[in-house]
Amino acid sequence: AQKVTQAQTEISVVEKEDVTLDCVYETRDTTYYLFWYKQPPSGELVFLIRRNSFDEQNEISGRYSWNFQKSTSSFNFTITASQVVDSAVYFCALIAPQAAGNKLTFGGGTRVLVKP
């Protein structure tokens, strides 16, 4: 079965601090896709990144960076120099097409609170 675990339920930081969100996944598929979504207080899910299982290159987009390590089945997300607008719930998700079709399997989410 597919599973995504986000062990941190809530993280509180002061503005300008870095924050890293952990994500560990389980799947027997050899080809799979990993995602991060942001859910601000408004409620709408915002796509942040998709990573294919055969591409382990890490990625940086502005203040956001992602570290994908197949050896530990982890896909961690770091926000550098956090800002109040980063306050949201962040979800890690997995698509394992062979085992589970095209649906997203979500982790439980990590709530990030950035204080001014």
Place this chain on the structure above:
Amino acid sequence: GAGVSQSPSNKVTEKGKDVELRCDPISGHTALYWYRQRLGQGLEFLIYFQGNSAPDKSGLPSDRFSAERTGESVSTLTIQRTQQEDSAVYLCASSSRDYQNEQYFGPGTRLTVT
């Protein structure tokens, strides 16, 4: 262009009543998904439509839940004889090419069953 839209944004209903939730996907998107988010929890997959293929209904929690899609456009999620545990935000998403592209989510419908 326009994103995924859902209606109504909020729905309050009495236990035992039927409700219909609507989703308009992004124009041209062939795949459409329904998810449910209970308060303070993650998202659960409900059902998935891809073109003319048979829908993947593996996530529907009971036979009180059903969904239809007209071609590659509007979808309706119906919950019959609502129960209090059905209270949640129902989110719709669409994507342009199966799983290879990201799913874009609508704003959701908040359903409250009293």
